Amino acid sequence: LSDRLSGVFDRLTKQGALSEDDVKTALREVRVALLEADVSLPVARDFVKKVQEKATGQAVTKSVTPGQQVVKIVHDELVAVLTGEGDPGALKIDNPPAPILMVGLQGGGKTTTTGKLAKRLKDREGKRVLMASLDVYRPAAMDQLAILGQQIGVDTLPIVPGEKPVDIARRAKTQASLGGYDVYLLDTAGRLQIDEVLMQEVEDVSKAVSPRETLLVVDGLTGQVAVEVAQEFDAKVGITGVVLTRMDGDGRGGAAFSMRAVTGKPIRFVGLGEKMDALETFEPERIAGRILGMGDIVALVEKAQDTIEAEQAERMMRRFQKGQFNMNDLRMQLEQMVKMGGMESVMGMMPGMGKMAKQMEGAGVDDKMLKRQIALIDSMTKRERANPALLQASRKKRVARGAGQEVSELNKLLKMHRQMSDMMKKMGKMGKGGMLKQAMK
Numbered sequence: 001l002s003d004r005l006s007g008v009f010d011r012l013t014k015q016g017a018l019s020e021d022d023v024k025t026a027l028r029e030v031r032v033a034l035l036e037a038d039v040s041l042p043v044a045r046d047f048v049k050k051v052q053e054k055a056t057g058q059a060v061t062k063s064v065t066p067g068q069q070v071v072k073i074v075h076d077e078l079v080a081v082l083t084g085e086g087d088p089g090a091l092k093i094d095n096p097p098a099p100i101l102m103v104g105l106q107g108g109g110k111t112t113t114t115g116k117l118a119k120r121l122k123d124r125e126g127k128r129v130l131m132a133s134l135d136v137y138r139p140a141a142m143d144q145l146a147i148l149g150q151q152i153g154v155d156t157l158p159i160v161p162g163e164k165p166v167d168i169a170r171r172a173k174t175q176a177s178l179g180g181y182d183v184y185l186l187d188t189a190g191r192l193q194i195d196e197v198l199m200q201e202v203e204d205v206s207k208a209v210s211p212r213e214t215l216l217v218v219d220g221l222t223g224q225v226a227v228e229v230a231q232e233f234d235a236k237v238g239i240t241g242v243v244l245t246r247m248d249g250d251g252r253g254g255a256a257f258s259m260r261a262v263t264g265k266p267i268r269f270v271g272l273g274e275k276m277d278a279l280e281t282f283e284p285e286r287i288a289g290r291i292l293g294m295g296d297i298v299a300l301v302e303k304a305q306d307t308i309e310a311e312q313a314e315r316m317m318r319r320f321q322k323g324q325f326n327m328n329d330l331r332m333q334l335e336q337m338v339k340m341g342g343m344e345s346v347m348g349m350m351p352g353m354g355k356m357a358k359q360m361e362g363a364g365v366d367d368k369m370l371k372r373q374i375a376l377i378d379s380m381t382k383r384e385r386a387n388p389a390l391l392q393a394s395r396k397k398r399v400a401r402g403a404g405q406e407v408s409e410l411n412k413l414l415k416m417h418r419q420m421s422d423m424m425k426k427m428g429k430m431g432k433g434g435m436l437k438q439a440m441k
């Protein structure tokens with residue numbers, strides 16, 4: 001994937017600007033590359049469309065090539081899709097004993113992951129854990145879990161020959177209650193592929209114990225089939241998360257991406273080896289990096305963006321100290337607010353300004369409104385932006401109309417600018433090295 005992408009982006013770097021056609025050409029290749037990394041077709045198509053919208057018209061950061069910029073945009077979007085809500089490692093294990101059901105195909109790594117999770121809960125969270133094998137089809141499977149249990153110092157439910165999976169699950173529940181366990185993990189049997197009997201069995205077990213978490217364990221090296229498996233299990237028992245195993249191998253993570261995109265289920269953990277401590281909580285950035293394989297470029301663009309933001313902030317500070325605050329400055333502030341999703345821009349960091357930011361927030365200033373205000377500023381001429389005092393009646397009408405808004409809205413914007421400008425002047429008078437500088441630290 002990375003070779004293919006490098007080729008595309010090398011070609012992009014030869015051109016000066018990131019035109020719509022360039023983005024399109026590059027993303028056609030990205031789509032093919034995603035498919036090669038085992039991302040499913042509809043997911044790849046959808047993803048490319050989203051990136052296309054984001055990339056076109058986006059300014060290219062100074063000192064970064066257009067190609068590098070596209071890499072960063074693709075990367076960010078991969079991360080956005082992969083990121084679930086909340087902490088992936090936080091399992092719902094309040095209300096002891098909490099049942100956790102492990103499901104998946106045979107050989108996916110269920111038994112191994114059951115041991116790893118048990119160890120993690122015991123060592124990191126000090127939980128009392130009980131494990132039970134429901135794999136009645138292969139006697140060796142039950143022994144496998146018992147041996148793991150001894151190895152990591154976690155109890156396993158004693159094996160009763162001839163018992164049915166649902167009965168084992170019920171016995172595990174009883175034992176967990178009586179024994180004062182916080183959590184009990186149920187390691188189910190898998191099949192080489194989805195079949196009716198297996199699904200029915202998993203469903204019965206799920207109904208018998210009402211698991212707090214149902215984790216689907218999937219081999220990270222499998223491709224497309226992983227998405228179908230995830231959908232089937234989710235439809236039948238409702239999975240609450242995915243564990244990707246064998247990510248110590250050279251799997252690209254394309255399956256993870258598709259599963260996430262299609263089922264919307266969070267990826268919780270990643271298996272990185274056969275040992276009992278080879279389990280980590282899922283990190284979207286890392287998987288995105290594997291899918292794209294261009295971490296160095298992403299880091300480079302991020303650094304360039306940071307540098308520019310710091311330079312901009314400093315330039316702005318110097319202007320403010322001189323009491324200069326025109327519409328261009330205001331526009332930059334508004335844009336920053338949109339980007340940061342709130343009032344915590346440079347403005348929020350300044351004493352006095354923080355209060356105003358709160359007021360604006362209270363007045364219902366949201367993304368949409370900020371964008372409307374930016375549109376008003378964009379509708380002004382260069383001279384008007386530098387000197388808003390020029391904006392009298394007829395000019396006001398023109399500007400408002402240009403932005404498709406009412407003059408009253410423009411008046412509100414001008415008032416806000418005046419207030420901020422006054423405050424800047426006051427603070428500027430407090431002297432260099434005064435409050436402003438203090439606030440920037």
Ligand code: GDP
Nearest residue numbers: 106107108109110111112245246271272273274
């Ligand atoms: P189950 O049939 O789903 O219970 O799968 P197992 O837990 O028995 O695992 C099957 C094989 O995969 C075993 O040899 C495990 O040691 C191996 N395995 C499981 N997880 C990982 C992993 O994260 N990395 C590697 N390299 N091997 C793993």
Ligand code: MG
Nearest residue numbers: 110111135141
């Ligand atoms: Mg097993």
